[in-house]
Amino acid sequence: MNSFGTNFRVSIWGESHGEAVGITIDGCPPGIEITDECFSHDISRRKSGAKGTTPRIEPDRPMVLSGIYNNHTTGAPITVMVNNTNTRSKDYKDITYRPGHSDFVAEKKYKGFTDPRGGGHFSGRLTLGLVIAGVIAKKIVNNINIKAEIIEIGGSTDFDSAINKAIENNNSIGGIVECIASNIPVGLGEPFFDSVESVISHAVFSIPAIKGIEFGSGFESAKMTGLQHNDLIVDKSGKTETNNAGGINGGITNGNDIIFRVAVKPTSSIAAEQSTLNKKNNKIEPFKLIGRHDACIALRVPVVLEAVTAIALADLKQRAY
Secondary structure, eight states, X not given: OOEEOSSSEEEEEEOTTSSEEEEEEESOOTTOBOOHHHHHHHHHHHOOOSTTSOSOOXXXXXXXXXXXXXXXXXXXXXXXXXXXXXXXXXXXXSOOSOTTSSHHHHHHHTTTOSOOGGGGGGSGGGHHHHHHHHHHHHHHTTTSEEEEEEEEETTBSOHHHHHHHHHHTTOOOOEEEEEEEESOOBTOSOSGGGOHHHHHHHHHTTXXXXXXXXXXXXXXXXXXXXXXXOOOBOSTTOOBSOOTTTTEETTEEBSSOEEEEEEEOOOSOOSSOEEEEETTTTEEXXXXXXXXXXXXXXXXXXXXXXXXXXXXXXXXXXXXX
């Protein structure tokens, strides 16, 4: 399925080289002010153009098809579409089973009918819809501040050097992005299956290239004792002296900042020569990818990470007692 959420529900659609990509949002309360300008800031943050990002640059002008009237949400489902205008489908004419990509599994699952151009429905291009939904979700959780930033690229904090080296080697690199949501109310989330960690993680893994997530002290907690890891509560608001729990206890927000980090894998599309299976002759052959791709997709992840976090928190807020 291509939908997420219970009370605030988003459905993502489109293909990288199809006519358009977009998002449909159901469960948005009426009366929220939404203008075209509301989308521009976050959409611009997701765009390529900086060193290490793809040279494919789209105008990315959102067109609201339903659910917003006189610049306010109506309570009906909201559908927003963005046309694809800068495609080079010929780059994908002869591509087969690109290493690291979804080509093989997509062909098998959809019996050869999937659109392979630019990754089709599996493309990072579709995260544009998530960013658009995130803009609306941020207005629902408007008292919560969500900020994501890159803290490491290619295992280094020297971003420029790491990116330059990847480009020089016709290669790609990954990164780590941290997200902090502050001014969190106590009581969001449910125990077990709809814990805050579960819901946020579910949304986070909708971002292509995400390979891991940790909350609070994360994997470092395995090296700690209980005395070291426990967060001492210092006042009646629930404020804690440390935040190893990442703002969540028992799957429920405790009022402290929600803090988590994600691992972003290296972009699968690289210019260096590789080997892959030629499905026509069933032989392993040299393969060199053509097309326009990011040397470090982590550079464009922060705004998308903020968006899916807002979507998850909006859904949890709509469910709260």
